[in-house]
Amino acid sequence: MTLQSAKWMAFGLLWITAICLSLWFLMRYETTPGAAPAPPRQWPGKTNLRLDKSADTLIMLVHPQCPCTRASISELSRIMSKTRLQAYILCIKPKVLPEFWTEKSEIAEMAKSIPNVEVIDDSDGAEAKNFNATTSGYVLLYDCQGRLLFNGGITPGRGQAGDNAGADSVVAIANGETPVAKETEAFGCPLFNQSRCVNPSK
DSSP: OOHHHHHHHHHHHHHHHHHHHHHHHHHHHHTOOOOOOOOOSBOOTTOOSOOOSSSOEEEEEEOTTOTTHHHHHHHHHHHHHTOOOEEEEEEEEOSSOOTTOOSSOHHHHHHHTSTTEEEEEEETTHHHHHTTOOBTTEEEEEOTTSBEEEEEOSSSBTTBOSOOHHHHHHHHHHTTOOOSOSBOOOOSOBTTOOSOOOOTTO
16 A cells, blocks of 8 residues: 555545534434433412413524524424314523624524414523523423413424424423323423524534
8 A cells, every 4th residue: 555545545534534523413413312301290370471271382492592492483384284272382582682692583483473372582581491491493282271271392302394203292282182292302402592593413
């Protein structure tokens, strides 16, 4: 083997290693769930949100600058088309907005297009704290008596839409059927992260 051939072989091995590492980091990012503190098992008395007395009430907490939350919004649209839920989307809004923050984010505009969904600016995350939520895309479902029926994520991974246990379970519960799970992992940016969220797959 010539010196030139050895150099090209070494370069090729380095290139393959770099690609493998990049794919590993991307896969690890997409499959790493956010923090999941215990949610209130009963509708919190401090909240200003109205509990629907005739149907289940769904709440989704979102960081409006989290790119992977687009998939959660897409899945929520699918859920709403198959159920008769009352839904709230709470968009975290820091008291002091960073320069890059905009009032009308793409996430919020997507959410507003879904029927029977009310989008609310959650000042300093006050409502998110009432529900002990810390991850964007986190969903809670309560019945008309304020009992927790489901909590967790409704996507199969960060920024990934498609069939998943969370979304299927919410639909099943809302339609009086047996769910495959009552709790799932949520994939998204930290709700109270005031830096710009970045999805490495984009």
